[in-house]
Amino acid sequence: MAIHTQDYWATAGVNDLTQLYQHVAFDDLAATAVLATLAMLYLFRGTLWDRQDPHVFKMYERPQEKMGARATSQGSTRDIAEKLQQADADIVVLWGSQSGTAEKFANRLSREIRQRFGKSAIAADVSDYEPASLGHLPNSSLAIFIVSTYGEGEPSDNMNDCWSWLESTSGAPLAQLKYVTFGLGNSNYKYYNAVADRVAARLDSLGAHAFMPIARADDAKGETEEHYLDWKSSLFSTLKDQLKYQEHDPVYEPFVEVLEDSSLSDLDVLHGQPFGKANDRRTLRTKSPTHALPVTMAKELFQNTADRNCIHMELDLSEQPGVKYKTGDHVGIFPSNPVGEVERLLQCLGCQQRRQLPISIAQLRTEDKLNIPTPTTLDALLGYYLEICAPVSRETIASLVQFAPTSADKDALSSLNTDKAAYAELQHTRYITLGSLMQHVAPEEGAWSGLPLSFILETLPAMQPRYYSISSSSVVQPRRVALTAVVADKALPGTQERVFGLCTNFLLALKSSISGACHPFGLRYPLEGPQGALSSTKVFAHIRKSTFRLPTLPSHPIVMVAAGTGIAPFRGFLQERARLSRMGREVGRMILVFGCRNEQDFIYQDELLELQQALGSSLTVVTAFSRPVNGSKTYVQDRIAEHSKELCDLLTNSDANFYICGSAAMARDVSKTLETQLQSQQNWDGEQVRGFMEKQRRTKRWHQDVWG
Template identity: 60%
Template sequence: MTTAFASTPVLNNVFTHLSKNAGFEDIAAMALVGAASAAYMFKGTLWDKPDPYHYKWFERPQELMGARAGAQQTRNIAEKIEETGADMVIFWGSQSGTAERMSNRLAKECQQRFGLKVLSVDASDYESSTIAQIPRTKLAIFCASTFGEGDPPDSYQDLYSWLQSTSDRSLAELRYMAFGLGNSNYKHYNEVIKIVVNRLDALGAEPLLATGMADDAQGETEEHYLEWKEQVFGVFRTQLGYTERDPIYEPSLKVFEDESLEPIDLNHGVPADKTSDRKTNTSMSAVYSLPVKGARELFQVSEHRNCIHMKVDFSEHPELKYKTGDHLGVWPINPDAEVSRLLRVLGLISRRQIPITILSLEEDVKVKVPTPTTLDALLSHYLETCAPVSRETIASLVQFAPTSTAKDLLTRLSGKEAYADFLRSNYINLGRLLERAAGDEGAWKDVPLSFIVEILPVMQPRYYSISSSSVVQPRSAALTAVVSDTVFPGTNERIPGLSTNYMLALKESLEDKGKPHPHGLTYPLEGPQESLSGGRLHAHVRKSTFKLPALASHPIIMIAAGTGIAPFRAFLQERARMQSIGREVGPTILLFGCRNENQDYLYREELAELKAQFGDLLTLVTAFSRPDSGEKTYVQHRVVEHADEVCRLLTDGNANFYICGSASMARDVSNELGRELCQRQGWSDEQLKEFADKQKRFKRWQQDVWG
C-alpha cells in the first residue's frame, strides 16, 4: 500500500501531460488503468467486503440440534442467571456421568414440584470467580464426584483450583447446598466435596443444609442421593417457604418420527466422536472401529467364570497410538433380548427402524445422543437399556401405569424397604420392570418416548488397563477382562456385565463361528451398518499417568489382584525388551493375588518365562485366597511377609510403587505398608503422610483402582 500511494503524484503528472498532448483514446485508456488500480487498492474495504457470516455455510446442521440456540453464551454465571430468570443453579462435576445425571434430575424435579427455574450446568462452562456475583436471592448447589487419589472430575478442575487459591474474594452473599459422590473403599472418600465446602465456608458462604455424601461401597449411591434430596425439599418447604405440588411429567425433549429422512441422514449406532467438542479432552483419542486379531480364555477352569484376553489391532489407523500403562475404552452394545423386551412392552417393535429426530425443548437442555437416528440404534447403542432402575424412576412411572395392578406394584416398589427387598432376588432394568408390571405387548404405549430418552443413561465406554507394552507391540493393544456375571442366591436371576458379556460373545464368535454365548445372550456383532463386521469393536485410547519410571534401572514394586495384573504384564514385557537390548534393569517386585493357583492364576506361563529371563532381578510372590489346601492368603499379607525388602527399596532406593486392583485391596495394602514403614523408620502418622505425599507428588506412588 505504501508504494501505491507514493506513486500517486507521478500518475497525476502523467495524466496532466497526456491531457495536453495525447488523443482521446490514450486518455480513455489511462483512465481505465487508473480506475482499475483504485478498485484493486480498495478491494475488501469499500467493495467486496468479506461476509462475516460466510462460515455459516460450513457449519454442520446436526451440531445445532443439541440445543435451541447457537448464540455465544456468557461465561459469567450471575449474568446467565439474570438472563434466564433462574432461581437456582446446580454446578456439577462428573467423571462417569452420574453426578451430571443426578443434577439434571434434581433440576427437573425442583421445577415440577416447586415451580423453580433451575440451571444445571457443567462447572467448567463458567468463570469460577463469578459465583461471587450470585445474588443472595438465588441458590447454588454443588454436586461433584471424587475419583482416583482424591482427584476432582475434569469439569471441576477450574472451580476446585480457584476455591483453593483465592483468599480475597468474599462469598458472603452465596447461599448453597452440596452433595458429593464417592466410595469409602477409597482412602480419600468424598475428598473433593469436602474441600469445596470447606473453602466455600472459609470465604463466607452460607450453607443451608449439611453436606450430603453418597457412598458407593455397597452400591448405595442412589439411596443416599434420594435421602439428601428429601432434605433439600424440606429446606424449600420450611426455610424458604416454597409451596410443593404433585409432580407432573413435563418433557424437556421432543422425539418424533420423520420418514422423509434417508438412511444416509441417520446416526445408526456408531459412538459419537466427542473430539469436536469445544472443551476437547486431550487425554482421549477418537473412537475407531478396530479389528480383534485374537481372543482367548485365561481361566484354566471356565465352567462358571470367564476371563478374556483380547488383542486389538491399530494397524489401519497410523494416527492411533498408546503408551504402556494407558487404558482402552470399549464401547459396549446392549443385548438383543433386552432391547426387544423394551420395544415390545412399548408397542414399538414394528417401528424400530423408522427414523426419529430428537430436539431440545429447553434452551439449556442438550440432546445427549446423536440425532436423527432410529429406535433400534438408540436402544442398542446410544442408551444403556440394561441400566438399573432407581426408586425415583419407578415413582415417576406410576402416572403412566396402564392398569390398577401395575400402579399398585410400582407404588409399592417406590418405597425404600420394598425396593431393597425386591432387588435382593430380582434383576430389573426398564424393560423388565415394565414387563413385570404389565407384560402385554404395547401395554406401555402411552409412555412418551421423550421420557424413555430422559431417564435412560447415555451409553458410556468401559475402560480396561492395556495389558501389552507399546514398545513391544506398538500397533496392537491387549486387554484383560473378567466377565461380570452376578447370580442371585437361590434363584436363576443373573446380572450380566454389559461390556464383558458383549466381549465374551465376540470372543466366542471369533473362536468358533456360531458358538453361542454361555448364557444365551446375543448381540448385533456386525455393528451399525456392518461397521464391526469381521470381528471388530468400537474403542478409543485414554491416556494414563500410570507409567514406568524413565530409567529401566529404577527399582519398581507392583501389587496386583485379579485383572489388576494387566498393566504389570505390560510393564514386565517392556522391561524384558529393555534387558534384551542390553539396558540395565533394576530390581523388580511383583506381588500378585488371585483365588486359586489351578483356576485363575492369570498369565502363569508367561510370568514363569519372565522370571526365568530376569533371574534374581524379578521377585515374584503369589497369594491365593481360595487355595486347594492350606490357609487363604491375600496380597496385603505378602506385603507384610516381604516388608523388609519392600520398605528398603521404598526408602533407600526411591522405588516406584504401584497398586492395581480393587479399591478395598489397595486400601488394605496401603494400611499394612504404612504400619511397616512406621515401625522400621520410627515415623509418626504425620511423617508417614509427608512421605506418601512426596512419593505421589513425584509420581513414585501410583494407583489404578476401581470400586
C-alpha cells in the same frame, strides 16, 4: 569437444559478458515480479476478488443439525450468573462427573425442582463456566455442587479448571455465594469423598455460605441411589423451610420433543456410531477420537473353569495412525445392549414396527443438556445410545406411576415406590431394568404404548464407555492395544436370575463369535454394529491418558501390587523393562506381588516365567492364593507383611515407585499393612508415617489404579 568453464570465460569477450549479465538480470526481475503478483493475488483472495456468496453455506446446511445435541447455542456465556439470568433461574446444579452418575443426578434434580416447586433450575457442566463467575451470583441464588471422587482423591476431568481455581484463589471473592455440596464416592477408597470435602472447605475459605451440611453417598454397598434420595428429601425440606418454596404434586413435563421424520434419509441419521465431543480441545487432551478398531486376538485366560471367564483381547491401531497410547493408559470400549433387552422394551412400548423410522429430538429448553444424538432411530437409541440395562431407582418408579396402564398397575408401582422393603424384596428376586419392571407390572405387548419416548430419553442414562487398564507396552507393540477383563455375571440368591455385566459379556460374545461359538448364557449382541460398521470383528474404542506411568529412568526400582485383572498394567510395565534389558539398558529392582484365587486363576503365568528369565534377579514375583487347592489362604497384604523388610527399604532408601492396581478394598488393606510395617521397620510414629505417605504421593512415587 567439452569446454571447461574456466577456458570459456578466458576466451569470452567483455561485450559478451555484459550482454549475458543484462539478460540474466532482466529474467530474474521478471520472474520475481510474476511471483510477487501471484502471492498478492493469493493473499487477497476472498477480499479483493473471488468473494464467496455469504449465504452459500445455506446450500449445504442440514436443518436437523440445528436441533438437539448438534445445536450450537447462540449467545452462550461462560459467566454462570449471566446464564442463570438468561434462563430466569434461581438454582444452578453444577456437576463434576467421571462416569456420568453425578451428571445424571444433576439433571434429575434440576427437573424435579421445576416440577415440584415451579422454580426454574438448570443443570450445568462445571467446566462450561469460569469458576470466578460463581462470585457474581446474587445472594438470592443457590449453587448446588454434585461432585464425584475417584482414584487417589482426584476430581473428575471436567472439574480440573474449577479445582485449580479453588486451590489457587485467596480472599473472599465468593462472599455472596450460597451453596450445597453432595459428594459421590466409595468408602472402600482411602480418600472417600475427598473432592466434595475439599470443594466445601475451599468454598468456605473464600467466603461462601453453606446452605445445609455437606452430604455424601457411599457406593461401597451399592447404596448411592438411596443416599441420593435421602439427601434430596432433606434438600427439599430445607427449600420449603428456609426459602418458603411451595411444593405441589409433580406433573411430568418433557424437556425434549421426539418427532418421527420420514423425510430424513439414512445419510442424515446416526444408527449407533459413537458420537460426542470428539474434536473438543478439552476432551482431546485426555482422550483420542473413537474409531472402529479391528480385534486381532481374543483368548481365554482362566484354566479349566467352565463357569468363569477372563478375556485377553488385542486391538489393532494400524488403520488409525493418529491414535497412540503409552504404557499404563486406559482403553475405553463402547458396548452395545443385548438384543433380548432391546426387544423387551420395544415389546412393552408396542414399537416393533416403528423401530427403524428416523426420529428427531429437539430440546425444549436451551439450558437443558442433551447427551444423545439426533436425528437417529428408536432402534439405535435402545441398542447403542441409552443404558437400558441400568437398574431402576425408586425415584424412576415414582415417575412411572402416572403412566401405568391400569389403576391396579398404579397401585403396584406406588407400593414399590413407597415401601422400601417391597422394593428390596423385588431386587432380591430379579434385576430391575426399566424393561423388566414394565414387563413385571404389565406384561401384555404394547401395554405401555402411552409412555412418551421423551420419558425414556430423560430417565435412562446415556451409554458410557467402559475403561480397562491397557495390558501391553507401547514400546514393545506400539500399534496393538491389549486389555484384560474378567466377565462379570452373578446369580441372584435362590433364583435362576443372573445379572450380567454389560461390556464384559459383550466382549465375551465377541470372543465366542471369533471361534464360532455362542455366548455361554445365550446372550446375543449386534456384533456387526450399526450398518455393519463393526463387521470383520471390530469394536468402537478410544484411548484415555493416565498418570499410571513407569519412572523415566529404567534403573529406578518399582514395587507393584495387584489382584486379579489388576495385573494388566504391570504386564505392560514388565514387557517394557524386559525389552530395555535385552537392549543392554540397566533396569532397576522390581517386585510384583500378585493375588488371585488359585493357580487356575493365575493369568499370564507362563508369560511371567519368561519375563523372570529375561530379567533375572532384577524381578521377583510373589503370589498370594485366596482359595488354594492345597494350603492355607493368603492375600496380597499378607505377602506385603512377609516381605516388608525389603519393601520398606526400597521405599525409604531407594525412593522406589509404589503401584497398586485392583479393587479399592484390596488397595485400602495393602495401604494399611504397608503403613504398619513402615512404622515398625523405621521406628516411626503415626504422624511420621502419614507424612511419608503424603510425600510419596506429592512426588508421584505412589500410584493407584483401582475400582470399587
